[in-house]
Amino acid sequence: xEGFSFQSSGTQESAMARTSKLSEGANKIPxxxxxxQHLERFFRQYPDPLRxxxxxxxxxxxAAFGExxxxxxxxxxxxxxxxxxxxxxxxCGVAGF
Numbered sequence: 876x877e878g879f880s881f882q883s884s885g886t887q888e889s890a891m892a893r894t895s896k897l898s899e900g901a902n903k904i905p906x907x908x909x910x911x912q913h914l915e916r917f918f919r920q921y922p923d924p925l926r927x928x929x930x931x932x933x934x935x936x937x938a939a940f941g942e943x944x945x946x947x948x949x950x951x952x953x954x955x956x957x958x959x960x961x962x963x964x965x966x967c968g969v970a971g972f
């Protein structure tokens with residue numbers, strides 16, 4: 876199909892940017908904003924609009940929860956990406972575990 880595009884017309888704002896606007900108050904929670912920034916950086920380097928939208932949907936309830944994220948924000952971002960990458964398939968594991 877010539878001329879067919881998966882990108883929506885209008886604004887080309889990322890799903891992560893929309894998430895931050897939807898939950899601006901929640902982004903003051905320690906770790907949530909940093910996690911969102913790690914995800915944004917990942918999707919800038921490896922564009923995947925569908926996975927980016929899914930990651931934004933996962934991040935929204937975490938931001939709305941209102942509690943600080945325990946651990947490192949980059950660990951949360953990596954966990955979200957790992958979950959999305961293995962959805963509906965057998966999870967790939969770490970050697971030795």
